[in-house]
Amino acid sequence: MDFSKLNGLIPAIVQDEISSEVLMVGFMNEDAWRITRDTGYVTFFSRTRNTLWTKGETSGNRLKVRDVLIDCDEDTALFKVRREGDGNVCHLNRVSCFCTLIESAQAEERR
């Protein structure tokens, strides 16, 4: 993986393996990437706390890696996961962090 474009980080997209819902986006440095691959659980590098964190390490809502895909530039990774614990990925107790819909052509068409 190419960690050079973003000061040692790559974006990591997390997608539900069943519903294909995008659950969250985090960043991984080389250690987080290696730990994720070795343990089978998604681990990020927190930019604000400047530390590694395995998603769900306290809540139990871990993200079990199922498929790993990388993009054509090898600077972004896509993880298809199984949600563990209560299945909520967002700290606001929602399945996905992407819970604010600010524009919707589909909703407008249904009107």
Place this chain on the structure above:
Amino acid sequence: MDFSKLNGLIPAIVQDEISSEVLMVGFMNEDAWRITRDTGYVTFFSRTRNTLWTKGETSGNRLKVRDVLIDCDEDTALFKVRREGDGNVCHLNRVSCFCTLIESAQAEERR
């Protein structure tokens, strides 16, 4: 949107509105974000070329914005799009940039 965490950029995830396939990930600065919202076509900021680029501006394979979602931290955007042109998003003439599967639990289970 919070552009402060990544030197003026946010990651922008592009997902097919029908198949839910993740097609690509790019970055937007405030101009790219505004142009995308105003025109209805996904526009990125290229970190390598240091310029704005509307996806598909030469190939015709533009990405028509359908739904826009933002995450709980307001530092990442998810665009659900309709693929125009020949429908290939990746410069390698594939639908998605995420075409390299490097690990698959699902494939292993099917064996």
